[in-house]
Amino acid sequence: MKAELALIAKELDELDAQREKMLVVTREITRRAREAIFALHHGDLGKAGTELERARELIKELYELKQTHPQLYYSGGVLNAQTEYVEASLLASLLAGEGLPGFEELLVEPQAYLAGLGDLVGELRRYVLNILREGMVDKAWSILEFMEEIYVELGKFSYPEALVPGLRHKVDVARVILENTRNDVLFFERSRDLAQRIERLLEAMKGR
Known part of the structure; x- marks a missing residue:
């Protein structure tokens, strides 16, 4: 023994x-x-x-x-x-x-890849906010579209928690991030459009 x-x-x-x-x-x-x-x-x-x-x-x-x-x-x-x-x-x-x-x-491992892809949504939100500050609204929409694609595709993985630990939670978090980011992009876009209209109006008034 x-x-x-x-x-x-x-x-x-x-x-x-x-x-x-x-x-x-x-x-x-x-x-x-x-x-x-x-x-x-x-x-x-x-x-x-x-x-x-x-x-x-x-x-x-x-x-x-x-x-x-x-x-x-x-x-x-x-x-x-x-x-x-x-x-x-x-x-x-x-x-x-x-x-x-x-x-x-x-x-x-596949599980780590799925988890990393889910976490990527949060980093892309951070990137979107950075480029919005530079006025890159069109690019922000493009990134947002990709974020939504990630969310939709990950949502299709309806496997037990034991097989894909934490994935369901990451998908839920991604949904909230998407909604917040979409609202931010819309706000910046409308603010930009309003600023452009005001600028055109001021230019028109100067020409009178």
Whole structure:
């Protein structure tokens, strides 16, 4: 019995060491992804690219766990880090005018991809508000249309919570974000149109 328990202890020691390593990696992925998103919103595409490249290297390290320690790989911590990475990667591709990468290309699980896509709606709202301040109403409508497409498509995934954890909540949040963003774009558009009409009226009065 002692020999068997010693063997189990050895296995658990190895698993615990890998778990500690995994925690460090997932925290770093999350940090890099958030730094990339911050850089994207401030127009620093170079820094965003650097952060995402480093995050991808770490994502590859996590992916190796799928073969060696699947019980760790399929833990919530890995999926959460992958979700952050997906969100940042999709935002970067969208702002660069590129096609969105798929979950296999990003080396993440489908559930993490869906969650990251859901979180992307919130970042796109932030982007819309930024470009509205610059008067880019037409572009804001285009982004809003894409946000709505995300909401509609994610709403079709009517799977149990155990299969797609947190997705239903993200869809509900996306609906609220969509409504608020649509109201914001409408307000800016009407304000712009009103300002233009007033300006034309003032110009006409000057000509009299």
